Amino acid sequence: MSDVEVRVPDIGDFADVPVIEVLVKVGDTVAVEDPLITLESDKATMDVPSPVAGTIKQLAVKLGDKVAEGSVLLTVEAAGSDAAPAAGSDAGPAAGAPRATSAYAAAPPPPAGGSRDTQVLVIGSGPGGYTAAFRAADLGLKTMLVERYETLGGVCLNVGCIPSKTLLHAARVIAESEEMAEHGVSFGAADVDLGKLMEFKTGVVGKLTGGLKQLAKARKVEVVTGTAKFTGANSVAVADRTITFDSCIIAAGSHAVKLPFIPDDPRVIDSTGALSPDEIPKRLLVLGGGIIGLEMATVYDALGAKVTVVEMQNQLIPGCDPEIVKPLHARISKRYESILLGTQVTAVKANKTGLKVSFSEGKDQVFDQILVAVGRTPNGKALDADKAGVNVDERGFIPVDKQQRTNVPGIYAIGDIVGNPMLAHKATHEAKVAAEVIAGVAGAEFDAKTIPSVAYTDPEVAWMGLTETAAKADGIKYEKSSLPWAASGRALGLGRSEGVTKLLWEPETKRLLGASIVGTGAGDLIAETVLALEAGLDAQDISLTVHPHPTLSETIAFAAEVEDGTITDLMPRRG
Numbered sequence: 100m101s102d103v104e105v106r107v108p109d110i111g112d113f114a115d116v117p118v119i120e121v122l123v124k125v126g127d128t129v130a131v132e133d134p135l136i137t138l139e140s141d142k143a144t145m146d147v148p149s150p151v152a153g154t155i156k157q158l159a160v161k162l163g164d165k166v167a168e169g170s171v172l173l174t175v176e177a178a179g180s181d182a183a184p185a186a187g188s189d190a191g192p193a194a195g196a197p198r199a200t201s202a203y204a205a206a207p208p209p210p211a212g213g214s215r216d217t218q219v220l221v222i223g224s225g226p227g228g229y230t231a232a233f234r235a236a237d238l239g240l241k242t243m244l245v246e247r248y249e250t251l252g253g254v255c256l257n258v259g260c261i262p263s264k265t266l267l268h269a270a271r272v273i274a275e276s277e278e279m280a281e282h283g284v285s286f287g288a289a290d291v292d293l294g295k296l297m298e299f300k301t302g303v304v305g306k307l308t309g310g311l312k313q314l315a316k317a318r319k320v321e322v323v324t325g326t327a328k329f330t331g332a333n334s335v336a337v338a339d340r341t342i343t344f345d346s347c348i349i350a351a352g353s354h355a356v357k358l359p360f361i362p363d364d365p366r367v368i369d370s371t372g373a374l375s376p377d378e379i380p381k382r383l384l385v386l387g388g389g390i391i392g393l394e395m396a397t398v399y400d401a402l403g404a405k406v407t408v409v410e411m412q413n414q415l416i417p418g419c420d421p422e423i424v425k426p427l428h429a430r431i432s433k434r435y436e437s438i439l440l441g442t443q444v445t446a447v448k449a450n451k452t453g454l455k456v457s458f459s460e461g462k463d464q465v466f467d468q469i470l471v472a473v474g475r476t477p478n479g480k481a482l483d484a485d486k487a488g489v490n491v492d493e494r495g496f497i498p499v500d501k502q503q504r505t506n507v508p509g510i511y512a513i514g515d516i517v518g519n520p521m522l523a524h525k526a527t528h529e530a531k532v533a534a535e536v537i538a539g540v541a542g543a544e545f546d547a548k549t550i551p552s553v554a555y556t557d558p559e560v561a562w563m564g565l566t567e568t569a570a571k572a573d574g575i576k577y578e579k580s581s582l583p584w585a586a587s588g589r590a591l592g593l594g595r596s597e598g599v600t601k602l603l604w605e606p607e608t609k610r611l612l613g614a615s616i617v618g619t620g621a622g623d624l625i626a627e628t629v630l631a632l633e634a635g636l637d638a639q640d641i642s643l644t645v646h647p648h649p650t651l652s653e654t655i656a657f658a659a660e661v662e663d664g665t666i667t668d669l670m671p672r673r674g
C-alpha cells in the first residue's frame with residue numbers, strides 16, 4: 100500500500116479557485132476516476148477525479164478554501180495492485196478501437212461467462228443497440244447482437260432520422276429555389292422524379308446500414324437474425340436457438356401508435372409508409388402536429404401535395420414554447436391548405452373516391468391519403484420480459500436507474516424502450532453507459548443535464564434545457580433574452596429573417612438554463628447552447644466568445660449580449 104497525494108491539475112490561468120464541494124470524507128473507499136473535489140473557476144466547474152483506487156486518508160482542503168494548480172487536495176491510501184490507474188481494459192479491445200475515455204477509466208471487465216454463450220447479449224440493432232454492442236466489444240467483452248430484421252440500424256437508420264432528413268433536404272432545395280424567384284432568380288417548377296429520389300434515399304440508408312455490418316464484423320460482434328424472447332434471467336430464445344448470457348442490454352425500441360377507429364386501408368399510412376411513396380397524393384391529411392408529422396408535411400408540401408395538419412392541442416409541437424413555434428406556424432400557414440388546431444378526427448370512412456374524415460369542429464372533408472403521426476409506443480410488452488422477471492410498465496416502458504439497470508441484476512435497458520424523449524442521441528448515450536457499467540468502467544452513469552430536441556421543419560425548431568413553458572408551470576425563476584433574426588445580417592441575406600434565438604438564465608448567477616431557437620439551421624445551432632449548459636457557462640462567457648461573422652451562430656452570442664447589457668446590434672434600451 101502507498102499514499103498518493105491528489106493535487107489540483109492544470110486548470111488554465113486561474114489562481115484562487117474555490118472548492119465548492121468536497122465529495123468524500125476520510126475513510127471513504129474510492130475507485131479510479133471517482134470524483135473527489137469540485138472546483139469552480141469563473142469559466143466552469145470541474146471535478147478532480149481519483150487517480151487510484153483506495154481509501155481517503157487525509158483531507159487537505161474544506162469547502163470554500165481557495166486553491167491553485169499543484170495545491171494538495173487530499174491523500175488516498177492506494178489499494179494494493181489496484182493502485183495503478185487503469186488506462187484501459189487489459190482484456191484486449193479490438194485493434195484500433197477506442198480505449199476507455201478519459202471521462203471514464205475502464206475497470207477490468209468481469210470474467211468470461213464460463214459456460215454461457217456470450218458475456219453481453221444486445222436485443223435490437225437501432226442506434227441504442229448497435230452502439231451498446233460496439234462499445235461492449237471495444238471494452239473487451241464477448242458480445243452478440245440480435246435483430247429481428249436482416250438489416251441493422253433500427254428505426255433511426257432505416258425508417259426514421261436518416262431517410263426523413265434525406266427527403267427533407269430535397270424539400271428544402273425545392274422550397275428555396277421557389278422562394279428565390281421573389282429575389283430575381285427563377286428556376287421554374289421542380290420536376291421531381293420520385294423513383295430517383297427514392298433511390299437516393301435508399302442509397303443513403305444502405306451505405307449506413309451496410310457500414311454497421313462491417314463495424315460489427317471488425318469488432319467480432321456476432322449478429323443473430325431473429326426475434327429474441329426471454330426464457331429466463333440469463334437466456335433468450337431466437338427461433339429454435341437458445342442463447343445464454345451473463346448480461347443483457349434491451350434496446351428493442353418503439354413502434355408507431357395506431358388509432359383504433361381508423362380503417363385498415365392502404366391509403367392510411369404511418370411515417371414508415373410516408374418515407375417510401377409510390378406517388379404524391381393530391382390532398383394529404385397529417386394527423387398529429389408533432390415533430391414527425393410536421394417533418395413529413397414539409398416533405399409532402401414541397402413535393403406538391405396539398406397538406407392539411409390536424410392537431411388536438413391548441414398549438415403545433417405541443418410542449419415547445421408558443422413564441423418559438425409561431426414563425427413556423429406563420430410560414431406553413433401560407434404554404435399548406437390548412438392547419439386545424441384544437442381539433443380531433445372523430446371518424447374516417449374509406450370510400451372508393453377517397454377517405455372521408457369527420458372532425459370535432461367543422462365539416463367533413465375527403466382526402467387521398469392520411470398520415471397518422473400521433474406518437475410512438477415502446478416495444479416492452481413483446482419480449483416475454485416476465486420470464487426474466489424484468490418489470491415492464493403498463494405503457495410498455497422498462498424502468499431503469501441512472502446506470503440503465505432494470506430491476507433484474509445483469510439486465511439493462513436503453514433507448515426508446517426506457518422512456519421519453521424518444522430520440523436517437525439519447526439512445527446512443529444510454530448505450531455507452533450500459534456497456535461501460537457492465538464492463539466495470541468507474542463512474543459510468545447517464546448524467547446529461549439535457550437532451551436537445553429538434554424539429555427539422557422549415558424553419559427548424561430546436562430547444563434544450565429549461566423552456567419558458569416548463570419554467571412557468573414549475574414556478575422556476577428565470578431571466579430571458581431574445582434576439583430576433585431580423586437583426587442578423589446572415590439571416591437577412593438568406594431571406595429568412597423570421598427566426599428567433601431565445602436564452603433563459605438563472606437570475607443570480609446569469610448561468611444558461613435553457614435555449615429555444617426557431618430558424619434555418621436551428622438544429623445545428625442548438626448544439627452550442629447544450630455545450631454551454633453542460634459546462635455551466637454564463638451570459639458573459641457566451642457573449643465574450645468570439646463568434647464568426649456573418650453567421651447564424653452570432654444570434655446566440657447576441658442573445659447573450661442582450662442579457663449581459665452589451666448588445667449594440669439592437670436599438671438601445673430606453674430609460
Ligand SMILES: Cc1cc2nc3c(=O)[nH]c(=O)nc-3n(C[C@H](O)[C@H](O)[C@H](O)COP(=O)(O)OP(=O)(O)OC[C@H]3O[C@@H](n4cnc5c(N)ncnc54)[C@H](O)[C@@H]3O)c2cc1C
Pocket residue numbers: 222223224225226227228245246247248252253254255256258259260261263325326327328350351352353370371391478481482513514515516521522523524525526555
Ligand atoms: C420518421 C421518424 C423520424 C425520426 N427522426 C429522428 C431524428 O431526426 N432525430 C432523432 O434523434 N430521433 C429521430 N427519430 C427517433 C429515433 O428513430 C428513435 O429514437 C431511435 O431509433 C431509437 O433507437 P433505439 O435503439 O431505442 O430503437 P430502434 O431504433 O427502434 O431499434 C430497435 C430495434 O430493435 C429491434 N427489435 C425489437 N424487438 C426485437 C426483438 N424481440 N428481437 C430482436 N430485435 C428486436 C427492431 O427491429 C429495431 O431494429 C425518428 C423516428 C421516426 C419514426
